[in-house]
Amino acid sequence: xxxxxxxxxxxxxxxxxxxxxxxxxxxxxxxxxxxxxxxxxxxxxxxxxxxxxxxxxxxxxxxxxxxxxxxxxxxxxxxxxxxxxxxxxxxxxxxxxxxxxxxxxxxxxxxxxxxxxxxxxxxxxxxxxxxxxxxxxxxxxxxxxxxxxxxxxxxxxxxxxxxxxxxxxxxxxxxxxxxxxxxxxxxxxxxxxxxxxxxxxxxxxxxxxxxxxxxxxxxxxxxxxxxxxxxxxxxxxxxxxxxxxxxxxxxxxxxxxxxxxxxxxxxxxxxxxxxxxxxxxxxxxxxxxxxxxxxxxxxxxxxxxxxxxxxxxxxxxxxxxxxxxxxxxxxxxxxxxxxxx
Amino acid sequence: xxxxxxxxxxxxxxxxxxxxxxxxxxxxxxxxxxxxxxxxxxxxxxxxxxxxxxxxxxxxxxxxxxxxxxxxxxxxxxxxxxxxxxxxxxxxxxxxxxxxxxxxxxxxxxxxxxxxxxxxxxxxxxxxxxxxxxxxxxxxxxxxxxxxxxxxxxxxxxxxxxxxxxxxxxxxxxxxxxxxxxxxxxxxxxxxxxxxxxxxxxxxxxxxxxxxxxxxxxxxxxxxxxxxxxxxxxxxxxxxxxxxxxxxxxxxxxxxxxxxxxxxxxxxxxxxxxxxxxxxxxxxxxxxxxxxxxxxxxxxxxxxxxxxxxxxxxxxxxxxxxxxxxxxxxxxxxxxxxxxx
Numbered sequence: 279x280x281x282x283x284x285x286x287x288x289x290x291x292x293x294x295x296x297x298x299x300x301x302x303x304x305x306x307x308x309x310x311x312x313x314x315x316x317x318x319x320x321x322x323x324x325x326x327x328x329x330x331x332x333x334x335x336x337x338x339x340x341x342x343x344x345x346x347x348x349x350x351x352x353x354x355x356x357x358x359x360x361x362x363x364x365x366x367x368x369x370x371x372x373x374x375x376x377x378x379x380x381x382x383x384x385x386x387x388x389x390x391x392x393x394x395x396x397x398x399x400x401x402x403x404x405x406x407x408x409x410x411x412x413x414x415x416x417x418x419x420x421x422x423x424x425x426x427x428x429x430x431x432x433x434x435x436x437x438x439x440x441x442x443x444x445x446x447x448x449x450x451x452x453x454x455x456x457x458x459x460x461x462x463x464x465x466x467x468x469x470x471x472x473x474x475x476x477x478x479x480x481x482x483x484x485x486x487x488x489x490x491x492x493x494x495x496x497x498x499x500x501x502x503x504x505x506x507x508x509x510x511x512x513x514x515x516x517x518x519x520x521x522x523x524x525x526x527x528x529x530x531x532x533x534x535x536x537x538x539x540x541x542x543x544x545x546x547x548x549x550x551x552x553x554x555x556x557x558x559x560x561x562x563x564x565x566x567x568x569x570x571x572x573x574x575x576x577x578x579x580x581x582x583x584x585x586x587x588x589x590x591x592x593x594x595x596x597x598x599x600x601x602x603x604x605x606x607x608x609x610x611x612x613x614x615x616x617x618x619x
Numbered sequence: 620x621x622x623x624x625x626x627x628x629x630x631x632x633x634x635x636x637x638x639x640x641x642x643x644x645x646x647x648x649x650x651x652x653x654x655x656x657x658x659x660x661x662x663x664x665x666x667x668x669x670x671x672x673x674x675x676x677x678x679x680x681x682x683x684x685x686x687x688x689x690x691x692x693x694x695x696x697x698x699x700x701x702x703x704x705x706x707x708x709x710x711x712x713x714x715x716x717x718x719x720x721x722x723x724x725x726x727x728x729x730x731x732x733x734x735x736x737x738x739x740x741x742x743x744x745x746x747x748x749x750x751x752x753x754x755x756x757x758x759x760x761x762x763x764x765x766x767x768x769x770x771x772x773x774x775x776x777x778x779x780x781x782x783x784x785x786x787x788x789x790x791x792x793x794x795x796x797x798x799x800x801x802x803x804x805x806x807x808x809x810x811x812x813x814x815x816x817x818x819x820x821x822x823x824x825x826x827x828x829x830x831x832x833x834x835x836x837x838x839x840x841x842x843x844x845x846x847x848x849x850x851x852x853x854x855x856x857x858x859x860x861x862x863x864x865x866x867x868x869x870x871x872x873x874x875x876x877x878x879x880x881x882x883x884x885x886x887x888x889x890x891x892x893x894x895x896x897x898x899x900x901x902x903x904x905x906x907x908x909x910x911x912x913x914x915x916x917x918x919x920x921x922x923x924x925x926x927x928x929x930x931x932x933x934x935x936x937x938x939x940x941x942x943x944x945x946x947x948x949x950x951x952x953x954x955x956x957x958x959x960x
Contacts, residue, residue, distance in 0.1 A: 290727065292753050292754075295727070295730070295753055296751070296753050298727070298731075299730055299731060299734040299753075300734070300748060300751075302734075302735075302738055303738055303741065303747075303748045304747075305747045305749070306741075306742075306745055306746075306747055307713045307714070307745065307746070307747050309713055309714075309769070310713065310714055310747040310749055312749075313747060313748065313749040313750065314748070314749065314750055314751070318750070319714065319716070319749035319750040321713070321714055321749070321767065323664055323665070324664070324665050329670070329767075331714065331716060331749060331750055331765075331767065332716075332750060333716040333718050333750055333751060333752055333763075333765060334718075334752050335718040335719075335720055335752040335753075335754045335763065336754075337720045337754050337755070337756050337757075339757050340720075340754055340755050340756065340757075341754070372648045372650055372651065372662070373648070373650075373651055373660065373662055373672065375660070375672060375673075375674040375765060377674050377675075377676040377763050378676075379676055379678045379681075379761055386631065386636070386639070389636070389640055390639075390640060393640040393641070393643075394643075397643055397644055400644065400647075401647075404647055404648070405647075405648070406644075406645075406646045406647055406648050406651040406654060407641060407644045407654065407655070408646070408651055408653070408654040408655065408660035408662070408672060409654065409655055409659070409660040409672055409673060409674055410637070410641075410655070410674060411674055411675050411676040411763075412633050412636055412637050412640075412676075413633075413676045413677075413678045413681055413682070414678070414681050415678050415681065415761070416678075416680050416681075416758070416759065417757070417758065418757065420720055420756070420761050422674075422676065422718050422752075422763035424672075424674060424716060424765040426662065426670075426672065426767075428650070
């Protein structure tokens, strides 16, 4: 395969590449309500409901390192991140397919661990494994999962639905998954240098758990329904708050103003970040893999969520001209930069 | 990853492995009508229609060789084999997602060729690309496609629906794809030995085309509807006639009797097989990748299809006790052996 005089894939990034490759595609079936460009595709079901479809690929050495990721956790996480995409459209995941390409060096027992984790996640998120494929591979492990879910038509929440002055909110807390990854990588380096040294993971359980076994926030989708709130826009935080608020702003053609002091982070995350000489806000903005839901609501809906410990208001949407900004601890306005992937 | 004292993946085969790994899974959602074990999963849509879901993985070095498979053809084939699974349930494919893991050594232009082939197939089979994922990989190219289709509830055709004495039929002709592969591999060996020798592909176009650019028989699904025929069971021929009739027999708990003289093969396929010292019937039974439809119909429906050049009757279903047999050219009864994958 010649690589000279041609464009390299890395030069475009994931989203640029997908946009370029799919630019010539058009939707032909009337049932294809929405294609590429949100957390899920939308397919017509009936007058009341639509189908949501999402798919994610996990590649060994790119998305996970089997030196410190147990296969059972990996299986769980692979399902969770797909269910999370369904949650990000305000839907309920119901079915998944799981395809695996794996080197024959893997013992069956290792695959059984992986599927035990997948099964645990199926129970936790109430989804059914309904199909898949299994292939040999020359090296490593690749996992491809597709999730299918349902959503009432009047509850569909897309990235593009926010309006100026909508309140920006986030579920749970941010940055812990990223710090969990830093700890695992540090101990892995220590282990590689001297395999007789036991890893120091004590006290970091909560952070490591967030990295290895993230939860899809399907409980938040249920809570929205209970509270009678339909977010105006929503995305799950996979690439980091900065990157994901960018998606909401771009698709809604708006700007935003976030407040650093409002961004929810656990003390353990902040302290560990400082121990690693990382600014805590960087973990939240650029860390990623939190799988919390980032969403906007109308101001008149704020009373429905105010004071609820599951949600934190962190800013509001502005006009596109005002740009995407963060007000830091000193009250300074700092332009946000998208990072991640 | 330890490989000693553990079971090796190869020892079980694809189906045995999937069965073992998914044995503990159960269906929890009432919308999950059918899971693992046919060409597609079935998901409830409404009183009239159901959703079909299927997924296939193509791995470089396992399923395709980029030494002689053009990327545009590969993209087309990757879609076709998924659409073929929807056809095998008597359904219409409508949406696909495409996920790609690819080494950064691939130039963007190569991926554009791949997607041009995917787009061609989307047009040919009237399906929409609605989502996907794109990831780096350390080496090679892996393609994961999921297809979603629809089927009227009274037309759902599963592997398990055949009855004893049903007539076994096949669309088109068999064995050509396998001989196309033999030619491509022969010329690839010649090329590797001496790269100045031009490949001799003249006169083999039809066979090579069947290997590189197979068609999903969605036209046959339309023809069934026109003729008012609903097959009692159906599968697409991906692993070879022997392996795929085994699936129909096993799922329907029946035996079968096939007649060698009835099995449709083009003269070009037979002659090329003989040139390669391969028994022509072996190409049809064990070659695979024909993507023709193998199906059974009730005897009283035979008048609707008799004489139609698209279909060939090749045998009939028998009781399980009678076994799975082929009557060869000499009238001898030979027990069939499943091969493939």
